[in-house]
Amino acid sequence: KKVMEEMSFAQASKDVVQQVVRQLDVDQVERKKKKFNVCVNKVPESTKKSPRDREKEDYQYCIDSLEIDARDIVSCHRAGKKDEKISNFCRPLIVKLRREEDVSYYTHEVEAS
DSSP states (O other): OHHHHHHHHHHHHHHHHHHHHHHHHHHHHHHHHHTTEEEEOSOOOOOOSSHHHHHHHHHHHHHHTSOOOGGGEEEEEEOSOOOTTSTTOOOOEEEEESOHHHHHHHHHHHHHO
């Protein structure tokens, strides 16, 4: 009986280790995906009703105001949920760029200004 309990404990430990390793792999993939993101704060929210129109306005803001080349932008979206109750609330704008070099280039340009 004791041997069976020890085997059971060993299997449970092995299962826990495998779960942790899987989670670490998932976390690593998420970090890799996020390294192409640039978070921009205090960008005024669009007043457009359609989510698609708001997204287009944010995309145009990236090109016009942030001077990011349209070819370098994969996507952009707002983080979090929009709160209609707060009038001047600005959710962070997440801009996903094509390459890690683009992230370095554009964030360096902002820091240098």
